[in-house]
Amino acid sequence: MAATRTVIARAPAKINLELRVGPVRDDGFHELATVFHAVALFDDLTARATEPGSGVSITVDGIQADEVPTDDSNLAVKAAKLLAAHIGLESADVAFELRKGIPVAGGMAGGSADAAAALVACDALWHAGLDREQLLHLAAQLGSDVPFSLLGGTAIGSGRGELLTPVLARGEYTWVIALAEGGLSTPGVYGQIDRMREAGEAPQPTPGPEIDDALMAALRAGDAAALGARLHNELEPAALAMAPQLERALEIGRKVGALGGIVSGSGPTTVFLARDSSHALDLAVALTASGAAADVRRAHGPVPGARLVESVRG
Numbered sequence: 001m002a003a004t005r006t007v008i009a010r011a012p013a014k015i016n017l018e019l020r021v022g023p024v025r026d027d028g029f030h031e032l033a034t035v036f037h038a039v040a041l042f043d044d045l046t047a048r049a050t051e052p053g054s055g056v057s058i059t060v061d062g063i064q065a066d067e068v069p070t071d072d073s074n075l076a077v078k079a080a081k082l083l084a085a086h087i088g089l090e091s092a093d094v095a096f097e098l099r100k101g102i103p104v105a106g107g108m109a110g111g112s113a114d115a116a117a118a119l120v121a122c123d124a125l126w127h128a129g130l131d132r133e134q135l136l137h138l139a140a141q142l143g144s145d146v147p148f149s150l151l152g153g154t155a156i157g158s159g160r161g162e163l164l165t166p167v168l169a170r171g172e173y174t175w176v177i178a179l180a181e182g183g184l185s186t187p188g189v190y191g192q193i194d195r196m197r198e199a200g201e202a203p204q205p206t207p208g209p210e211i212d213d214a215l216m217a218a219l220r221a222g223d224a225a226a227l228g229a230r231l232h233n234e235l236e237p238a239a240l241a242m243a244p245q246l247e248r249a250l251e252i253g254r255k256v257g258a259l260g261g262i263v264s265g266s267g268p269t270t271v272f273l274a275r276d277s278s279h280a281l282d283l284a285v286a287l288t289a290s291g292a293a294a295d296v297r298r299a300h301g302p303v304p305g306a307r308l309v310e311s312v313r314g
Ligand SMILES: C[C@@](CO)(OP(=O)(O)O)[C@H](O)COP(=O)(O)OP(=O)(O)OC[C@H]1O[C@@H](n2ccc(N)nc2=O)[C@H](O)[C@@H]1O
Pocket: 016, 019, 028, 029, 030, 031, 032, 034, 106, 107, 108, 109, 110, 112, 142, 143, 144, 145, 146, 159, 160, 161, 186, 187, 190, 264, 265, 266, 267
């Protein structure tokens, strides 16, 4: 039988339905309590086996492709090298073609999605046969959000975000995603919230942050209106301080009756929960017409985590 030469893996963007940011830990990360939710904006990663010793290469196209590094700092490249080392390969030999559908530096875990896609793709390409636990363990070494990009669905994240508990959520939600001009640096936004807290400009962090019971109840019931009312992001004041123009998108969301609207993770993307697809269209039109968003997408959630969508033998 011919070996698998090319595989395609697809991984979703995430939003944080709730993001509680506790104190800074000794390792410099913040203790989190978050609810991750995977939405139908995807990056597709094609992985082709190459000659022994050729190493990893990557090309990138799609949205904001020119802002994605193609050197060893690319998270897909890092993931391939980590997996190769883990299974004892001397060299990670793979050529990646990445198609971005997730905004770059937008607070939607695009780089993490690519790392998760690379783990799934290389596991298949190199016949590593790692189980989910092993892949999650490698994922956590690549970034706090990478384990969730593998898992998908809706899940509670604790620790620095890497410890996951799937949530039994009912229903499908319709999101409107307002892309912003430029990006915000994740460490920059965490640093900003620390400074604001020190200056008394943001509420003090709670040690051992916890997820809101009412939000969990809304998810269990599949109650979009209740979920919208409980969306909450403790990084939002920091993202708004760094990008005050995002207030306008949030204001338009409120005016057009979004069930809820927040900055996604560290921003600058803002996300709005719509009543249904027709309401989502109204929100998208209003956000686009106002010029408050550089671009607008509609996406449903939850969706699965990183997975193979195609494998070609030859
Ligand atoms: C804010 C969140 C919310 O889900 O996502 P984004 O909005 O960036 O997508 C995450 O916490 C981002 O996770 P991720 O982007 O994987 O971060 P990492 O690579 O692990 O860490 C980058 C930097 O962010 C800060 N960081 C990250 C996670 C955490 N719990 N505390 C932190 O302080 C640290 O400064 C760290 O050096």
